[in-house]
Amino acid sequence: MSMFSIFSVSGSAISAQSQRLNVVASNLANVDAVAGPDGKAFKARQVVFQTTPMGGDGSSGVRVSSINENEAPGRRVLDPNHPLADAQGYVTHSNVSAVDEMVNMISASRSYQNNVEVMNTAKSLLLKTLQMGQ
Template sequence: MSMFSIFNVSGSAVSAQSQRLNVVASNLANVDAVAGPDGKAYKAREVVFQTLPMGSEGSAGVKVKAITENDAPGRRVLDPANPAADEQGYVTHSNVNAVEEMVNMISASRAYQNNIEVMNTAKSLLLKTLQIGQ
């Protein structure tokens, strides 16, 4: 693998993790959302990654294949006084699990930081190589 392909691979990972962080932020923003007028509550979104072949030397990066909705049922809470309650008095909340989303956020953040560190290290090595040639 050439030194320059390292930037392509790490760059693809940084981009994918950035999208993952945006999805996690959206999920966390809607953790307490209730069903809207259509009766449907916010559904947690999940990022699906796919391997992306890069270059002729067999290196592989990553891309976001899709952003899917989690089909788990939303949390139902008995609250007959709530205007969003159904005929049985239950309010349907989103199916976002705040703890899982925080774990996803930490994981995505660390993956992002690690790939930035890989690019910084590759840059440093290339600069040192150029200095040797002077």
């Protein structure tokens, strides 16, 4: 792997983690949602990553292959006075777990930061190599 492919590999990871952070932000924004645009409760979304080749030198990066909805049932709360309550008086809330999403956010944020650090280190090493030639 060449030094320059490090930038494309880390760049792909930064892009993927950025998309992951956007999905986590959307999930957290809807943690207390009762009904989505289709009249059903919001379902948490999860990012699925896939390895992707990054050139002819055998290096591999990462990309988002899909964003899947979590099919777990939403939390049901008894509130017969709520306008979206069903016949039994229950309101179905989103299936987003704030704790799980916060853990996911911390993980994505650290992965993002680590890849920025990899790029900074590679840049520093390239600059030092150029200075050695002077």
